Amino acid sequence: MTSSVSSATITLEVLRYRPGRDQAPAFQSFQVPYREDWVVLDALNYIKDQIDGSLSYRWSCRMGVCGSCGMMVNGTPRLSCAAFLKEYYPATVRVEPLEHFPIERDLVISLDDFMQKLPAVRPWIVRQDDRPLDAGEYRQTPAELDWYKQFSMCINCLLCYSACPVYELEPRFIGPAALALVARYNLDSRDQGREQRQEIAAGPDGVWDCTLVGECSTVCPKDVDPAGAIQRLKLSSALEWVKNVVLPWGRR
Amino acid sequence: MKTGRSSEPIWWLLFAVGGTVAAFLVPVHIAVGGIAGPAGWIPQAFAYDRMVGLISHPLSRLYLFALISLSLFHWAHRFRYTLAEGLRLKASWLPIPIACYGSAIVGTILAAAVLMRL
Amino acid sequence: MSPYYRPVRFDWWRKRRAYTLFVVRELTSVFIAGYAIVLLLLLRRLAEGREAYEAYLQWLATPGMMAFHIVALAAAVFHSLTWFSLAPRAMAVRIGERRLQPRTILWANYAAWAVVSAIAAWMVLRA
Ligand code: SF4
Ligand code: FES
Numbered sequence: 001m002t003s004s005v006s007s008a009t010i011t012l013e014v015l016r017y018r019p020g021r022d023q024a025p026a027f028q029s030f031q032v033p034y035r036e037d038w039v040v041l042d043a044l045n046y047i048k049d050q051i052d053g054s055l056s057y058r059w060s061c062r063m064g065v066c067g068s069c070g071m072m073v074n075g076t077p078r079l080s081c082a083a084f085l086k087e088y089y090p091a092t093v094r095v096e097p098l099e100h101f102p103i104e105r106d107l108v109i110s111l112d113d114f115m116q117k118l119p120a121v122r123p124w125i126v127r128q129d130d131r132p133l134d135a136g137e138y139r140q141t142p143a144e145l146d147w148y149k150q151f152s153m154c155i156n157c158l159l160c161y162s163a164c165p166v167y168e169l170e171p172r173f174i175g176p177a178a179l180a181l182v183a184r185y186n187l188d189s190r191d192q193g194r195e196q197r198q199e200i201a202a203g204p205d206g207v208w209d210c211t212l213v214g215e216c217s218t219v220c221p222k223d224v225d226p227a228g229a230i231q232r233l234k235l236s237s238a239l240e241w242v243k244n245v246v247l248p249w250g251r252r
Numbered sequence: 253m254k255t256g257r258s259s260e261p262i263w264w265l266l267f268a269v270g271g272t273v274a275a276f277l278v279p280v281h282i283a284v285g286g287i288a289g290p291a292g293w294i295p296q297a298f299a300y301d302r303m304v305g306l307i308s309h310p311l312s313r314l315y316l317f318a319l320i321s322l323s324l325f326h327w328a329h330r331f332r333y334t335l336a337e338g339l340r341l342k343a344s345w346l347p348i349p350i351a352c353y354g355s356a357i358v359g360t361i362l363a364a365a366v367l368m369r370l
Numbered sequence: 371m372s373p374y375y376r377p378v379r380f381d382w383w384r385k386r387r388a389y390t391l392f393v394v395r396e397l398t399s400v401f402i403a404g405y406a407i408v409l410l411l412l413l414r415r416l417a418e419g420r421e422a423y424e425a426y427l428q429w430l431a432t433p434g435m436m437a438f439h440i441v442a443l444a445a446a447v448f449h450s451l452t453w454f455s456l457a458p459r460a461m462a463v464r465i466g467e468r469r470l471q472p473r474t475i476l477w478a479n480y481a482a483w484a485v486v487s488a489i490a491a492w493m494v495l496r497a
Contacts, residue, residue, distance in 0.1 A: 017374050025374060075385065102373035110373050146469070147462075165382050165389060169340060204344070208260035211333045212456060213392045231460035234264060241261035268460075274402050275453040278446040280487035282405055284494050285412075286439030290430040297495050298427060300420045306494075307416060316413065320406045327403030334396045340380060359410065366413045 008034040010089050012043055014055065015096040017103045025103060027094070034089055040073055040080040044095070044107075057107035064221060067155030070162070071107055072096040077159035077219045098162040100171075114158060117174050120200050123181040126193025138190040151184035151229050153222040160216035160226050166209055173209040174200060176216035176226030183229035186236075202237040210234070263329055263353060270326030277319060313367045320363040324356040395452045401445035404438070454479040 009031045017025035030051055032043045041059055048055045059069040062081045069080045074094050085093065101109035125138075160176035161167050167175050182201045186194045201207055210230045217227040289298045296302070306312055332352040336342060383389045408430075415426035429435060457479060458472035 019372065019374070025376075099376070102375050104373050143468075147464075165337065168378060168382065169337060170342065202258075202261075204258055208258065208264060211330075211337070211392075211396070213389065214456070215386065215388050215392075218388065225459070228459035231456070232462060235268075235460045238261040238265045238268070242265070271449075271453055272457070274446070275450040276483055276486045277490060278402055278405060279443060279450055280490045281409070282439055282443045282446055284491050286405070286408065286430065287436070287443065290427065290436060290439075292431075294495060300416075300423050303416060303423070307413070316409065320409050323402050323406040327399040327406075330396045330399040331403075334393065338383070338393075340378060359406065363410055363413070366410070366417055369417045370413065 008089075010034040010043070010085055011092040012040075012047070013092055013094045014044070014047070014107070015094075015103075016055070016106050017097075018054075019105060029092075034085060036086055038085045040071070040078070040083045040085065040093060040095060041069055043085060043093070044080065055107075056105045065155060067157035070098050070157045070159050072099055072162065077162035079157060079159070079221050082221060098158060100162050100164070100168045101158070109158075111158075113171065114156070114161070114175070114178070117178045118156075118181075121174065121178045121182050122193055122197055123178075123185060125185065125188060125191045126196060127190075128192045140189055144189040147189070148184050148187035151180045151187070151224055154180060154184075154224050155222055157221065159219045159221065160224075163213075163215035163219040165213060165215075166211060170205075170209055172205045174206050176230065177224070179207060179210075179233060180224050180226040180229040183233055186233075198237065198240075201233055207233045207237065263325075263349075266322065266325035266356075267329035270322035270324075270329075273319060273322045274326050278323065281319075307370055313370065317363050317367050321356070321360040324359040325353070328352040328356040395448065398445040398449040398452075401442040402449060405442050405446070450483060454483065 010033075012030045012032055013027045014030060015025045016022070016028045030043075030047045032046045032051075035042070041062060044055065044057055044059075048057075057069070057071070057080075059081060060066040061068075064079055064082050067079075070077060071080045072078075072095070073080065073083045074088060077098055080095070095107065097103050097107045097109045101111075101113070104110050131138075154177050156177060158177065164173075164176055167173050179201060182197050185191045186197060207230050210227070212227055212231065214227045217225045220226065284294075285298075288294055307316070329352070332348050335348050335352070336345070341348065379385070383393045412426060415422040430439075454476060458475035461475065463470040463475065
């Protein structure tokens, strides 16, 4: 459809930061062609190819799977490969690196904090018994799969951390995606690692920090509902506490 | 990242139960006792003798005790975090929880005292 | 080459509408606690006797207290609505193999709210 290629343009204001050169980040404006079927990531690629090759940002799959292209688009955390220009046109589009994370360069944020938290919640199937490989796989019914499936859809895009005011105030907070993974594995019928995860999940930086603002679930591109996962963890942890403290003779 | 467990489950449970109780009961209480009554729409309902009669039943006292105390604990928890988030302090910074939960505990004791006196 | 840390904003709750609504939701608890204190006063005045109680009733009818109760009612209803819409997310109720739909839990909550309110009102109002 060559007819859709018109001379219309759209303005992108991109937050730039070049360590060593810039004291602080500043916006830079770019005029890019406007196409109905372009997403913000296409516009950034156009800038990089045609206007300024030094612009830095992360992306890979261009189809909402890899989770690397998260950015603030007009103040909301979005996957830039899923944010269409036509949602904003003819207004200006402001692109910033994901909030609440340190800026490495331009739109690239530092992932260090999340990379530390992720393994701490043991996001894998933990077993007490080590079955030999030839004993076969751990089986699961569709209903058992259904029980945790929603929480397993996370692509680690970190949009939820950018939407979370608690994380901004308290960066030690384990945060939405990692806690959703706690729920994902705790609810898996094959897993036996709940006790181990509980140390982190119900610890001082765990679920109790959450005040259920709920924006993590609103911005999540995969409908993971981390806020719901955290509420369920709070409820089950609190009930477990009642069992252990109020009825110490109960379950031992 | 710190590990280990904390006293948070108690406060959260009181908050959660209090929030549920308040969600079910506070609107009707305010509408009837705070607006319809004082506006004079139901003159005989709030007469002194009738009120004393209502409250003489142990179940209504227990009910009022739970309503007052749990509503206060619900507030204490939410207010603690709102203070922390509004003022950008840590929610675990001790003076805030002590002031909030402490007020709720004082209110609970006052409620228990007056209900035993009635 | 060090990364850049953006400053923490004090007016974060104005950044997004949902944040503002969140703060409003949390602050409804102030009115709920305020009403708990009004109830506590009612009991104390009742305990003090007829005169104190009647003075209390007159105090409730003052414009200031009327205004407080009208605002408090709005706050309490907002609390109920938000509470019931959030509660299903903490609970995953399974019936047999199927998970109960959050919408079902929500409507069950509303229905229970109506019934409980009617019973409470009847207790106070029955002649
Ligand atoms: S929970 Fe959702 S928003 Fe958060 S990292 Fe996973 S996919 Fe992204
Ligand atoms: S580029 Fe992979 S999710 Fe956007």
